[in-house]
Ligand SMILES: O=C(O)COP(=O)(O)O
């Protein structure tokens with residue numbers, strides 16, 4: 001892949017721009033304790049993030065990455081409602097931007113790149129998180145895990161973002177920390193960049209063969225920096 005024809009950068013949120021696992025783990029554990037269950041270490045919950053709120057709390061109830069298919073529906077419903085409520089109170093309490101994220105995004109914007117977010121996080125939490133971390137107004141729009149009938153790894157959010165930005169697939173690149181981002185990009189026949197530092201179920205993201213794999217967010221800028229600035 002060459003990045004010199006890219007004009008639109010589609011970013012994943014959790015694990016790519018924001019280390020949100022501390023607040024997600026806190027809300028999962030508040031929910032479990034509320035239901036009379038044992039909490040889990042943050043390091044365990046970190047490996048359950050990536051498919052949105054329902055799979056996250058279902059993994060908490062299962063105590064494992066593999067969701068227990070026999071969980072009673074009323075328990076799942078109760079846990080999801082409690083989780084969403086607890087999380088709404090601390091979306092941005094302990095969450096932080098990864099190093100150089102804000103500086104890099106602003107530099108990319110300055111150079112004329114168009115930026116959007118495609119996350120599996122419920123839509124209502126996106127803006128409060130961006131506001132809390134000083135990223136309000138940086139992105140043209142954000143799609144959440146419940147914004148459309150399908151979420152990553154389904155390519156629908158990527159196709160929708162392209163249509164909303166009046167861009168071709170070839171103009172865009174998806175940047176993310178998990179296989180859901182890379183698989184969605186591949187399904188859309190879009191180029192992808194993986195970041196190695198986020199949450200990928202404790203697996204090497206390289207297995208999924210993103211076109212580029214970075215260890216630090218600002219490497220994105222150094223690659224694009226040498227290339228033609230968009231008009
Ligand atoms: O909320 C999640 O499970 C993950 O969200 P992400 O798609 O931004 O990584």
Ligand SMILES: [Mg+2]
Pocket residue numbers: 012013014015016050176177178198199
């Ligand atoms: Mg992610």
